[in-house]
Amino acid sequence: MFILLGTAATLLPPLIAWGEHIYLKHGEVSGKKRIFYFLFYFVFLHTFILGMAFCQGVRGLTIRTMTIDYEIKHLGAGLVCAFIAPFFYCFIFETDILAAGVKGYGRRVLVDIWKYRQYVVRSARAHLREEVANSYLDWLWWVIEPLCMMMIYTLVFGFLFGSAEPNFAIFVFIGLTMWTFFSRNVSYGVTTILANRSIVTRVYLPKYMLLISQMLLNGFKMLISFGIVFFMMLLFRVPMTCHIVWVIPLIFELFLFTFAVGTILMHFGVYVSDLSYIIGIVLNMLMYLSGVFYSMERFPEPFDVLLGKFNPLAFLMNSTRDALLYGSMPEWSVYFSWLCVSTVMACIGLYTIYYNENAYAKIS
Amino acid sequence: MGECAIDVKNVSIYYRILNGTSVRKSVWEKKQRNLMHKAIKGLSFSVNSGEVLGIVGKNGSGKSTLLRSIAGIFAPNEGVIDLHGHTVSLMALGIGFIDRLSGRENIVLSGMLLGFTEQEVEDKVQEIIDFSELGEFIDRPVATYSSGMYSKLAFAITAMLETDIMLVDEVLSVGDSRFQQKSFTKMRDLIMDVNTTVLIVSHSMETLKELCDRILWIHDGAMQEIGETELVLQHYAEFMNC
Numbered sequence: 017m018f019i020l021l022g023t024a025a026t027l028l029p030p031l032i033a034w035g036e037h038i039y040l041k042h043g044e045v046s047g048k049k050r051i052f053y054f055l056f057y058f059v060f061l062h063t064f065i066l067g068m069a070f071c072q073g074v075r076g077l078t079i080r081t082m083t084i085d086y087e088i089k090h091l092g093a094g095l096v097c098a099f100i101a102p103f104f105y106c107f108i109f110e111t112d113i114l115a116a117g118v119k120g121y122g123r124r125v126l127v128d129i130w131k132y133r134q135y136v137v138r139s140a141r142a143h144l145r146e147e148v149a150n151s152y153l154d155w156l157w158w159v160i161e162p163l164c165m166m167m168i169y170t171l172v173f174g175f176l177f178g179s180a181e182p183n184f185a186i187f188v189f190i191g192l193t194m195w196t197f198f199s200r201n202v203s204y205g206v207t208t209i210l211a212n213r214s215i216v217t218r219v220y221l222p223k224y225m226l227l228i229s230q231m232l233l234n235g236f237k238m239l240i241s242f243g244i245v246f247f248m249m250l251l252f253r254v255p256m257t258c259h260i261v262w263v264i265p266l267i268f269e270l271f272l273f274t275f276a277v278g279t280i281l282m283h284f285g286v287y288v289s290d291l292s293y294i295i296g297i298v299l300n301m302l303m304y305l306s307g308v309f310y311s312m313e314r315f316p317e318p319f320d321v322l323l324g325k326f327n328p329l330a331f332l333m334n335s336t337r338d339a340l341l342y343g344s345m346p347e348w349s350v351y352f353s354w355l356c357v358s359t360v361m362a363c364i365g366l367y368t369i370y371y372n373e374n375a376y377a378k379i380s
Numbered sequence: 381m382g383e384c385a386i387d388v389k390n391v392s393i394y395y396r397i398l399n400g401t402s403v404r405k406s407v408w409e410k411k412q413r414n415l416m417h418k419a420i421k422g423l424s425f426s427v428n429s430g431e432v433l434g435i436v437g438k439n440g441s442g443k444s445t446l447l448r449s450i451a452g453i454f455a456p457n458e459g460v461i462d463l464h465g466h467t468v469s470l471m472a473l474g475i476g477f478i479d480r481l482s483g484r485e486n487i488v489l490s491g492m493l494l495g496f497t498e499q500e501v502e503d504k505v506q507e508i509i510d511f512s513e514l515g516e517f518i519d520r521p522v523a524t525y526s527s528g529m530y531s532k533l534a535f536a537i538t539a540m541l542e543t544d545i546m547l548v549d550e551v552l553s554v555g556d557s558r559f560q561q562k563s564f565t566k567m568r569d570l571i572m573d574v575n576t577t578v579l580i581v582s583h584s585m586e587t588l589k590e591l592c593d594r595i596l597w598i599h600d601g602a603m604q605e606i607g608e609t610e611l612v613l614q615h616y617a618e619f620m621n622c
Binding site for chain 2: 134135138139142143146212214215216217218219220221373374375377378
């Protein structure tokens, strides 16, 4: 375990930074430069992280004496830095690509969102209404469906597998709500462009608007579910604390992360026809690794901390539960790390979609 | 007249021939051939404001591609298309409808995608429904429409929501004979309007003769001829007959 984590902490960050750098440069990098960049990031990242550790008072670092908790921290810091470093490098040294790109695309994103805001909202509303148009219970389904799901999972995991977290029903419901939002949007994201071919090939719109519209739709459902959570908290007499407000930044991060993953998958979903199957499997696996129905403490020693921090969904779910049920704050260092990573990912996703939007319209 | 509405300068458009790959394919066949199909090759022309330009050419010569590019659905690979800030709409068979939604919602959504605000479209909805003769079907999902109803609705939307530039791609023959007559009259009214610039793609010589000021003949993505209606159509007819 030590060796595995140590190797990962040494090699993964520079590899990620290197890959991202090459992607940002459209892969037009010669062989010599590739080696140079890898070495550069290797040296730079490790100096940076060890320097950070030194500043915090860590002296005489050897792999043998490290605790697992410390190794995880080391790896986490490395990965976050690796994700952000190439962005800054390109921003400073490759002004023609990134600074100009960020300026141009950033402005375009704002202009487009403002221009299409009415469309996005209207489209989400129309789809919502359509979903219940032909059912007897109408909008009641938005309340009934999540409630029934919660009951099933509470029964199965609460009684059969004997999970005994306090307020288990609410515990499951929070996890389920957030998970449903993420997984629905992501699996929709993969098929967005092909499913909306009739629009994409006939009229211009920034393609991620389709994803935003879908996210609004699912976000509305999530809002209803959180309303139910609130109601249940009153019902079960869960003590309310002022820590409830942390839910807002946490939900914001969930939106940002979902959007980032959705846009990136949206691009690859056009070209890789079996991606939707792969995503189905990955999502299923991720669901069990995120502790939707059980607390993360059920995982053996190093993995509970590892997953709780490195899996953004597990982190967001746990923090939301902490804020609502147990009255404590999220871990801000992890929160801001994921905020940075999500922002960079969203930028990459938006850039990819704008860069390839001509190609999407020509697929018919 | 005189003011320029559309400037097409040296425009080329390529299609990359790329079928969706799968993981299996991309692993085993490492280098996929990058085939490029040139749909439009270095085309330049300009259209004055209020003018009606007909576009002819045999099937696959790039007419629809050109219109879609002018409509802004995709940018040309080379060259510039300058619309001088005019709004533009493309009238083609099967405008982008979302099958699951009702006709009414589709009117609003497509109108908004054409660049109108929600309010502007809402004001025109009744007019569009009346013109399209759909009656009670307007509140049913578009998926239940017949092909005639589908194209009647599409025509009604683009005809009633008037933009500065209208691109018409072979839609003058939709619906039954009564609707055809009606749409032809509506089209002629739009064309007579000095503020509306119109580009028409059609295979019907009579329509073009009646409506157009000038004709552009595209052959294999390049310009063959542009000029007076009678003259170009005559040359085109001779070319097609031999």
